[in-house]
Amino acid sequence: MSEANPFESLQEQVDDAAAYLDVDEDVIGRLKHPERVLELTLSVELDDGTLEQFRAFRSQFNGDRGPYKGGIRYHPNVTRDEVKALSGWMAYKCAVVDIPYGGGKGGIVVDPREYSTNELERLTRSYATELRPFVGPERDIPAPDVNTGQREMNWFKDTYETLERTTAPGVITGKAKSSGGSAGRIEATGRSVMLAAREVFDYLGTDIEGATVAVQGFGNAGSVAATLIDDLGASVVAVSDSSGAIYDPDGLDPRAVKSHKAETGSVSDYGDAEAKTNEELLTLDVDLLVPAALENAIDGDLARDVRADVIVEAANGPLTPDADDVLTERDVHVVPDILANAGGVTVSYFEWVQNRQRFPWTEARVNDELESVITSAFDELVDAFESHDVPNLRTAAYVVAIRRIVESYREGGNWP
Numbered sequence: 001m002s003e004a005n006p007f008e009s010l011q012e013q014v015d016d017a018a019a020y021l022d023v024d025e026d027v028i029g030r031l032k033h034p035e036r037v038l039e040l041t042l043s044v045e046l047d048d049g050t051l052e053q054f055r056a057f058r059s060q061f062n063g064d065r066g067p068y069k070g071g072i073r074y075h076p077n078v079t080r081d082e083v084k085a086l087s088g089w090m091a092y093k094c095a096v097v098d099i100p101y102g103g104g105k106g107g108i109v110v111d112p113r114e115y116s117t118n119e120l121e122r123l124t125r126s127y128a129t130e131l132r133p134f135v136g137p138e139r140d141i142p143a144p145d146v147n148t149g150q151r152e153m154n155w156f157k158d159t160y161e162t163l164e165r166t167t168a169p170g171v172i173t174g175k176a177k178s179s180g181g182s183a184g185r186i187e188a189t190g191r192s193v194m195l196a197a198r199e200v201f202d203y204l205g206t207d208i209e210g211a212t213v214a215v216q217g218f219g220n221a222g223s224v225a226a227t228l229i230d231d232l233g234a235s236v237v238a239v240s241d242s243s244g245a246i247y248d249p250d251g252l253d254p255r256a257v258k259s260h261k262a263e264t265g266s267v268s269d270y271g272d273a274e275a276k277t278n279e280e281l282l283t284l285d286v287d288l289l290v291p292a293a294l295e296n297a298i299d300g301d302l303a304r305d306v307r308a309d310v311i312v313e314a315a316n317g318p319l320t321p322d323a324d325d326v327l328t329e330r331d332v333h334v335v336p337d338i339l340a341n342a343g344g345v346t347v348s349y350f351e352w353v354q355n356r357q358r359f360p361w362t363e364a365r366v367n368d369e370l371e372s373v374i375t376s377a378f379d380e381l382v383d384a385f386e387s388h389d390v391p392n393l394r395t396a397a398y399v400v401a402i403r404r405i406v407e408s409y410r411e412g413g414n415w416p
């Protein structure tokens, strides 16, 4: 795994696209840095009565198009620069699918496996208490990311509402349905990855039915993507998690692998599947590779060994800029994270709309609206790719997104 700094990668991606746009450098400079980053030290009581300090962050990258929006990550390797990068990717993601949000992201430096449920609840409530003045349904709306889900979102909402003495379900998305969550939100990220895969195969004139697929990371995004891509008739031959990879050339059953992981805690030792390393998974000779774990999974060196024809990014930032250069040169098509995994934030947006209207949608409506957002965004991406003579779909996505953000900034009268 590469040591590339994700924040520098984001800035490089913005610069790559800016070269194809008629936007002044000072305005682009504004789009390469967060507007503000909050850094916190949370003191949380552990079950044995002692106090432990946790570093935590919330980065508000850009609010030109609406409230800051983006998930909260719990991971021991969270850094300030990682959170800044993730908040920037959120701003560009929301713009590329044209939903009325800016970008934000939060993180706590913690390995949640080492703490009890009660300790994690106190940690989450402490984070929500500290963030209360900076968030709100019209200000900054957090959501799930790595190692967080409905449980943490429900705690966050409850803390905010208690402190504000109000009901405000739209302060956070990704909640359980009983707390104001939306149908389809859990599956939304994987669903958009499936839609992006279907669209890019169609664009390339290749059949996804029968295509072989490898998925790195079998959490929320990866497991749903694997299942829905399998439902299209593709053959998922390898999946992995932090314990390693499993491979079966005849195809795995993603639903059965999910049950196995729920029972045993990992994908390892599933049936007769062969064990492989994560690096071996990334270089398998497959038609489609879906990195769905963390940043920097594929660097320039590894990119030379990638044998997939198409990569659809479920994770944020899984390819370094060097990897992008190598893959572009090798004619490997990459559907970028800011489009492919945008289903999560899109259904978060639908959840927020439902919270404002106090009117829940059916799952069928959520999925239909999601499909229409992702397929339209994909078409716009292809238009930008073909009309701007840009090297790859990532740069095309940034061209579309930067143009939209700059337009709102200009319309706000901020710029002569």
Ligand SMILES: NC(=O)C1=CN([C@@H]2O[C@H](COP(=O)(O)OP(=O)(O)OC[C@H]3O[C@@H](n4cnc5c(N)ncnc54)[C@H](O)[C@@H]3O)[C@@H](O)[C@H]2O)C=CC1
Pocket: 144, 145, 146, 147, 148, 189, 216, 217, 218, 219, 220, 221, 222, 240, 241, 242, 243, 278, 292, 293, 294, 295, 314, 315, 316, 317, 341, 342, 344, 345
């Ligand atoms: N949850 C969501 O709604 C969204 C998530 N994403 C992105 O998708 C990616 C995954 O997030 P989630 O699925 O939510 O997290 P998760 O916590 O549900 O799952 C992460 C998975 O990655 C695995 N993993 C970690 N390190 C690995 C490694 N080195 N090799 C292989 N597997 C590894 C873990 O074992 C786990 O199975 C992240 O980049 C996240 O930012 C993007 C959009 C929305």
Ligand SMILES: O=C(O)CCC(=O)C(=O)O
Pocket: 069, 070, 071, 072, 090, 093, 141, 142, 143, 144, 145, 173, 174, 316, 341, 342, 344, 345, 346, 348
């Ligand atoms: O659902 C959301 O608001 C954001 C999800 C997220 O963190 C992401 O797309 O990376």
